Amino acid sequence: MSQIFSSVRLGDLDLANRIVMAPMTRDRAGPGDVPTATMVEYYRQRASAGLIVTEGTQPSAAGKGYWRTPGIHSAAQVEGWRQVAQAVHGAGGRIVVQLMHCGRASVRANKDPDAETIAPSAIRCPDLIAGPDGVPVEPDMPRALETSEIKGVIDEYVSAARNAVAAGLDGVELHCASGYLPMQFLSSNSNQRTDAYGGSVQNRVRFVVETLDALASAIGPGRVGFRICPGVTFNGMADADPVETYTTLLRAADPLGLAYVHLIHIPLPGGVDALEMVRANWSGAVIENNDLTLARAQAVLDEGKAEAVSFGRAFVANPDLVARLRAGAPLAKLNRATLYTGQGDDARGYTDYPALS
16 A cells, blocks of 8 residues: 555644545635535535645735635634634544735725735735735835834734634644745745845744744644645745755754645755755644646655645545545546635535545
8 A cells, every 4th residue: 555545643633544635725615704504514614634734814804815705813713714714623634724824915895994914025926816806906105114014913822822722723734835924035036124024044944933933832832733835926926046945944943843844845945845845944744735637646656755745736526535536436527617616605616526435
């Protein structure tokens, strides 16, 4: 039997298999950004994954960037996530919440009226972002954080992590990819600060390392992971030297003893392989991600390049993905037209994908 179906321990997280459900924004939260009963069912259906990483979830009102994404900073939101955790655990699964602060990748109409848009520097995200009607619009102009405010943002992450544990979730994943706030600090083009959080690569990784350290201190390092995608250009990222940036980040975060690093694997400049770079600078567990087939996933695991592998779109259309992979059964096809269209308890394109009969 391939390693993909064997159990593994990532930090304090015991996984029944090495197949991870990757985080995927689905825009299905209810009023007040509260998880709905349909979201509970969506995650319950996919609990056979060794680990579920939830959709990106804002740690604060300011952290919201997109329409109908869930939060984990109000009592109602925490209760909603408690229902999700109970359903997943009842089905034998494990689940961590991905903490996603969008920073400058934000549209005013998607947020609470009094929620600010903040970033390392006052530089607007150049990519358009969909507003409440689905039409892409220009993102907000962010306000640059004062040095004295940065600890408060980190504290918001910590509060969200404590809320996750209180809700019964198994841990958190810090979203450091896709051009959101942590990556805005990491990238040389979006971080033009001149204080201790900008300029040199050591300063640009400081925010992420301090946030990971604070999360680990709050809920235990074995419950904390983080996701990276060196070289990604989404939401206007254009780091001058991603190899240097992420080598520095990994070396600085490695002593924290975290549960895992979750790599979205894309080509890097100069022919550098991102997975090899991670392995050379990180002694902990690795979750490999991006367009994996079963054969490629098995090879990555069997060759010891990663401890687990994650699938995104395949889990959308195949709630029983683990069973299908184990049986060698065909995979259902994703309907892209319904990825973000449902509202409230609308199950279409969300919880209506059938399992194998």
